[in-house]
Amino acid sequence: MKHLKLKYLTFLITFSFAIGSCTSTRTALFDSYSYQKTTELKVESSKLMDQATMPYNTHKAEIESLLLNIEKLAEYEKNKPSNEITLAMWEILTDKEKNLLAAFFKCWETKGVLSPAFVGESKKQILDAFDLMIQYEIKKDKESKDALLDLINNN
Template sequence: MNRVAVRSFNHAAILSLLMFLVGCAPLIGPHSPEAYKKATSLKSETLALMDKATEPYSTHADSVEGPKGHTASLNSAYEYVAGLDSNAISAKQWKILISEDGDLYGKFIKRWKEKSTLSETFITEFKGPVSDAFDEIICLEANEKESTECGKSKGE
């Protein structure tokens, strides 16, 4: 082998090793009891708020989107998790949950504002996926202590 080929091979090997090491950077950071607590409490608060959508949105607008409203609490939880080291997956899940462009909490609130009231059937159908999204976030936060797959019990 000539020198150029050896040098190119060495550079390629080093580059491959660096890409491997960067690719193996953890996406889930160390366990945060605060993030877990926020996720579990916000789940129950969110589902309870959704039940109120049979009443006019205007009655609940401040508690939903005011400066100390529920949406602000969800955004605060997202910002907290996004600020933790190596927590990209959890932060992305929060973003999906909150987004008006998704099919979860953000879209539910947008629809409630547009329609003023929502039917119990609609609310029930929306609560399932919202609850599941919270369960995924809670699982991610819990598994920062102990690695298990979300959505499956330990015995599976």
């Protein structure tokens, strides 16, 4: 009887550690909605950035619509548990004082028209940021997390 109790106690301790280690990772699980929306927003951003060699005012409504959709997704991400990294990345993308998407649109608005070279360089950086978010959402592994954290910390 003591042998059975010892096995049961060992099982409970092992099970408790397993459950505890799962909750300590503190990373949100894969979310197909986040993945789908992030991918859509990447494509929309890319297409809109291509238009920056034309006057800003002709695309103002599209830009506002895109930024509103990003704001909606950021709000969704904000309310997911253990999702601080993804939320921080959305905040950087939408910060007009950083060097990513919202800052690109602010620059376009200020200058009216952007050069193809500037658009190309900016687009590469912004789409790379989207790719890091997409890879992190898909994999949720240490490598994709570290890459995203590196970008967050450098902005």
